[in-house]
Amino acid sequence: MRRMPNIDLTELTKKKVRMLTGHVRGVESRGYFHLDDLEGKEDVIFITAPDDLEAITPSFVQGFFAATIRKFGAAGLARHYDFSKLPTVLQQDFQMGIERLKLHVAASKQA
């Protein structure tokens, strides 16, 4: 049986960090997990996190998913990524960051 691709955020936190923050770190993490390649090959990518991760900030999410939104749009991002294995609060953090990203994209289109 084929294994579903999984982005395990433990690889970033290494059980030492309780918050993922920063646009730059989001962009670097995107490269670390080779999201551009994965998005081209895989239908659905799961995201998981360690129990001690308390927050993922909008700035991190924006760096992590900016390229995805540019390539596939918000609907494409929703199709590609499955956040259901995350605790509810982290699902909300991702959702909040994606909403912020959409607002930034809309604002830059208006400018």
Place this chain on the structure above:
Amino acid sequence: MALLDWATQNVETIVVAVLTVVGFILQYKHFEGKISDRDQRDLFMRKVEEPVAQLMRDYSAAVSEVQVWLKRMSPEKAEDIFSRLVQINRAFNLMINTLNQSKFDLGDGWVALETERLEERLEAFDQAPSDSNGRLLIKGIDRFVDDVNLHLGRCRQRFAADT
């Protein structure tokens, strides 16, 4: 034919019904559909001023906690401060998203209020809860609160000018 007979016999009822409907439409168009200046201000207070002020009070309370922590520096208390600020940040970010989609949006004003710098200081404090990181965190919160108040002032002025 039967309908015409019924209408002829119930002219008064029909006139009253038509006048009632017209009355409702006129009332809605001239009063209900337009919100008064005072109501606008109340709405602004409720939707923007009060929630922002509450979050600013929460940030100020966190500053006080860090100041107390600087005198004793207990690791458990540092964890509490971190968790509390994470919650306040989350509430603030949620409010930014909501405000940005509301009628009180000022272009990209609210969305430009990034918590990123403050969060980086919070992260540094969490990883190394030292005297210097505690003081940097306090400065970060103070500066952020100033930025928010400045933007809120602009928003208030603009809103007042529109009404």
